[in-house]
Amino acid sequence: MQRDRINRLAIVIILTAVSVTTVYPLCFVLQTSLKSESEYIDNPYGWPERPTLTNFRNVWGESDSGNLARFGANSMIVVVSGVVLSWCVCGMAGYAFSHLRFRGRRALFFVVLGSMMIAPQVIIIPLYAMLARIGLLNKHIGLILVYVTLATPFGTYLMTSYLRGVPGELVEAAQVDGANHVQILWRVMLPVARPALVTLGIFNFLWMWNELLFALLILQEDTRTLTVRVATLQGEYTAHIPHISAALFLTALPVLVVFLIFQTQLTKGMTMGAVK
Amino acid sequence: MVVGRSAARAGYLFVAPALLLVITFRAVPAISALLHSLTRWNGVTPPTYVGFANFARLLGDGEFWTALSHNLAIVCTIPLWILVSLVLALLIHQETPGWRFFRAAYFLPSVLSPVVIGLLFSALLRQNGPVNSVLSAIGLGGLATDWLGNANTALPTLIVIILWGIFGHGVIVFLAGLAAVPKETFEAARLDGATGWRFLWHIVIPSLRHVIEFWGVNLVVWSFTSLFAFVYVTTNGGPGYSTMLVSYQVYLQAFEANRMGYACAIGTALFMMVFGVILIQVRLMAGKED
Numbered sequence: 214m215q216r217d218r219i220n221r222l223a224i225v226i227i228l229t230a231v232s233v234t235t236v237y238p239l240c241f242v243l244q245t246s247l248k249s250e251s252e253y254i255d256n257p258y259g260w261p262e263r264p265t266l267t268n269f270r271n272v273w274g275e276s277d278s279g280n281l282a283r284f285g286a287n288s289m290i291v292v293v294s295g296v297v298l299s300w301c302v303c304g305m306a307g308y309a310f311s312h313l314r315f316r317g318r319r320a321l322f323f324v325v326l327g328s329m330m331i332a333p334q335v336i337i338i339p340l341y342a343m344l345a346r347i348g349l350l351n352k353h354i355g356l357i358l359v360y361v362t363l364a365t366p367f368g369t370y371l372m373t374s375y376l377r378g379v380p381g382e383l384v385e386a387a388q389v390d391g392a393n394h395v396q397i398l399w400r401v402m403l404p405v406a407r408p409a410l411v412t413l414g415i416f417n418f419l420w421m422w423n424e425l426l427f428a429l430l431i432l433q434e435d436t437r438t439l440t441v442r443v444a445t446l447q448g449e450y451t452a453h454i455p456h457i458s459a460a461l462f463l464t465a466l467p468v469l470v471v472f473l474i475f476q477t478q479l480t481k482g483m484t485m486g487a488v489k
Numbered sequence: 490m491v492v493g494r495s496a497a498r499a500g501y502l503f504v505a506p507a508l509l510l511v512i513t514f515r516a517v518p519a520i521s522a523l524l525h526s527l528t529r530w531n532g533v534t535p536p537t538y539v540g541f542a543n544f545a546r547l548l549g550d551g552e553f554w555t556a557l558s559h560n561l562a563i564v565c566t567i568p569l570w571i572l573v574s575l576v577l578a579l580l581i582h583q584e585t586p587g588w589r590f591f592r593a594a595y596f597l598p599s600v601l602s603p604v605v606i607g608l609l610f611s612a613l614l615r616q617n618g619p620v621n622s623v624l625s626a627i628g629l630g631g632l633a634t635d636w637l638g639n640a641n642t643a644l645p646t647l648i649v650i651i652l653w654g655i656f657g658h659g660v661i662v663f664l665a666g667l668a669a670v671p672k673e674t675f676e677a678a679r680l681d682g683a684t685g686w687r688f689l690w691h692i693v694i695p696s697l698r699h700v701i702e703f704w705g706v707n708l709v710v711w712s713f714t715s716l717f718a719f720v721y722v723t724t725n726g727g728p729g730y731s732t733m734l735v736s737y738q739v740y741l742q743a744f745e746a747n748r749m750g751y752a753c754a755i756g757t758a759l760f761m762m763v764f765g766v767i768l769i770q771v772r773l774m775a776g777k778e779d
Contacts, residue, residue, distance in 0.1 A: 423602030
């Protein structure tokens, strides 16, 4: 009994120590972002005595040291369009692969899923050249199409396996009522598939918001996303840690909000395929 | 399954966007990369065919082998990543007080961008940053160094940063796995007196074999293909060449040195190296279907 209690205590101590390493860095960012540069030098680790929003104002507004409002808006345009388009593309494909019979269905499913095998690094160079040729370089739509493409194999897989669980009678009943396939997709399938759509949407939001490589190459100057802008900030204010902290906090904020709201759905999605 | 002409027509119509995207922006560029790996190409003037010259050059390129050795060093640490996640999941799984908080706290880094994680740790690990201050405060000031700026510590430090970013995802995966193991399995083992490492090795690992396999394969693929952003914001492959990875080298050759043909060859080589592992990954995922 005594040993058991010591064991439990040891476990809590280990778990707490690890959680400090994950939570503290974010606290450090928040603390630092609220300090003036001089206060950061005097008191690098505690909470600020005279909290200030100057850093946020500096990196957010129209200035050389950030202008993050503009880049945040770019990110929102890209990510929201990417999420919505991916819903459409994967929802349609999922319905077709799960409920409609057509020649080559299995083969086409394999093509969509199999494209996952092509690592993004491999295609980046020809893709860049191709986008340049068709005039989509440095345009948001170019990046959006690439993102939706990257999201398609997993999204199609997710929607297909979810919609497979929807009984065929539901489709037949709708057909008897005279609905065509577009109507069935829109009024029967997508409402039923809401949990899968939520999972897909959260997923896509997170990785699209966080992505660097494609965004870095496809967009330049004023069209860049927030993540790219922040990644290239470091050289510009190497020593100004409070500025960097404010920028990092703003970049992380949307994903932290999504994390807090949708933790359950996220957990479910992230373990898909792990347990048979 | 709906049959008939209208169903077939709708079927093709509905899979068309997905197919079109995947072919245009993924399959075609992949074939194009393969073809361009056989050319000298600067991205501006038309490529010229050079046969396997790029691959021959690759074999003798010391920088490539150095980068590859770093990739392999990372792969060698993956069992440790798995172990960390597994042990933490096991500790949480016993419904230790506060387990919900711990689960959320560990998961937190997984939603952050590598860009945020990398810059965050660059700030924490500076010569006069918090980590070194803590070391000095507890009398280990001798260990303090510019962690990412010192050629001896940069790669191990980078690996720890990457582990920080991913271990929570592993915890979540293993928790899902543990939830699927019948309670009796563990209880019986406990009654038989299995504790500590023996419990982990003989009971837990065998019952989670498939989950560990799944997560391990994912990590290997991920380590080859998804570390670009970490390197980009922390070390740029330096100091010297000490944190250069193959995927970062592809980027440098293509977009800094304008050797697009050669970069395609490196990319193709990278692809061939991970292809086998990716195949297993897709099998594990698709296997669930049948």
